[in-house]
Amino acid sequence: MDLQTLVKLTVGATLLTCVLAVVGVHVYARGRAQRAALVDRLTAAGQVPYTGRRRHFRDLDRRLRRTRLGRELELRLAATGLDVTPGEFFAAMIGLVGGLWLIGQAALAPFFGPLAGLAGVWAAVQFLNWQRQKRIEKFINQLPELARILANATHAGLALRTAIGMAAEELEAPAGEELANVANQLAVGVPMEDALDEMAKRLPSRELVVLVTTLVLSNRAGGQVVSALRNLTETLEERKETRREVRTQLSQVNMTSYAVPVLGIGSLFLMNGVKDGALERMTGSPLGQGAVIIAFALYTVGFVLIRRMSRIDV
Incomplete structure (x- = not known):
């Protein structure tokens, strides 16, 4: 291949690259304009609270929205005004449950891992209710x-x-x-x-x-x-x-309702701190596990009763 043919091929490849680059930029700009127009129409219809933030866990979000749980979660999130998708919230809740599970299992005893995970689910639901309220x-x-x-x-x-x-x-x-x-x-x-x-x-x-x-x-x-x-x-x-x-007037009563379960959880850490491994030995038998479950149930009932009695509809 002589030099003149090589130059022609180089110039042709360069021109073709430039043409493809121009076409690519044009297609990209048109796609961006179509996407912006679609977002404007959906936002005007009140269907998409568009904020421009990049969404995470899109696959999980799509699958979750097809379920009844996902639709209810979407309504709850819309009522809170949080800029979070159902998939993002569900992933964060799973991370919280897993983290609390490991902390409860390592800090107290293996029996408290699932209980800490359930507490994580309750905390996530209460967070949504608190934001909504x-x-x-x-x-x-x-x-x-x-x-x-x-x-x-x-x-x-x-x-x-x-x-x-x-x-x-x-x-x-x-x-x-x-x-x-x-x-x-x-x-x-x-x-x-x-x-x-x-x-x-x-x-x-x-x-x-x-x-x-x-x-x-x-x-x-x-x-x-x-x-x-x-x-x-x-x-x-x-x-x-x-x-x-x-x-x-009810602020002190509300603080008391939250202080009751906190004192119960604090007593567990106090017992385990006074004598290392006491909780593990206590929950090693069915009788001890039943006593812990009953204690948590009583603390929950106390929390709910205090909240109910202090509720005044105006």
């Missing part, structure tokens, strides 16, 4: 301001759909996020009653149910929505102060 409480505290904004907007002659969009822009999370979802659903043709009912299911509370009922009836029957919202604003302000006082 915290978001509900924050949303309830924003309801008086939300009702005030809706009343002022409707008094100015704006439609209720427009008033909801304005409130979504002015309020912070979680009320702003939830109202933005409602506004997006209304924009794609979802009935207002369905959109508001879905929001009430995500964040269940008596105050939100009253507000949703007022908005739905006013939108359906065309009543005096302004006066109803202003009266509701005053009622929500009073309930907000009452809830704050009740929560302050």
Whole structure:
């Protein structure tokens, strides 16, 4: 092969590489644009809370969403407002259960490994409930301001759909996020009653149910929505102060409910620290294992009873 032929081949390969590179960049840019458009449509429909964060455990997440447990977990996570997929949360829970299992088995006795794993599952569920309740409480505290904004907007002659969009822009999370979802659903043709009912299911509370009922009836029957919202604003302000006082009065009782199981677990470490291997010998017989299980059951019953007796519905 002479030099001239080699030069022609080199130039041709270079040109072909450049053409393929341009085509590749064009296809990549078009794919990115199509993906962004799809995300915008799904986000507008309230189906995908897109944040741009890279998701982990995608295969696990897809398989988990096909199950009933995965769908219920997805609803719970949506109510908490956490930017976590069901697959990510399930993987984190499995890691927590495995870690607690090993710690309980190594620090106390092999018998306490499964019990520590069950405690990990309970802790994960309680974490979701705590996050959900915290978001509900924050949303309830924003309801008086939300009702005030809706009343002022409707008094100015704006439609209720427009008033909801304005409130979504002015309020912070979680009320702003939830109202933005409602506004997006209304924009794609979802009935207002369905959109508001879905929001009430995500964040269940008596105050939100009253507000949703007022908005739905006013939108359906065309009543005096302004006066109803202003009266509701005053009622929500009073309930907000009452809830704050009740929560302050019950703070000591709530701390006692958590202190009871902590004292029980602490006594186990104290026993094992006083005499090394005491727990292993105690749980080596069926009688000792039964005594430990009964003790844990009693601590659980005490925790639940204290929480039940200190619960006051306002």
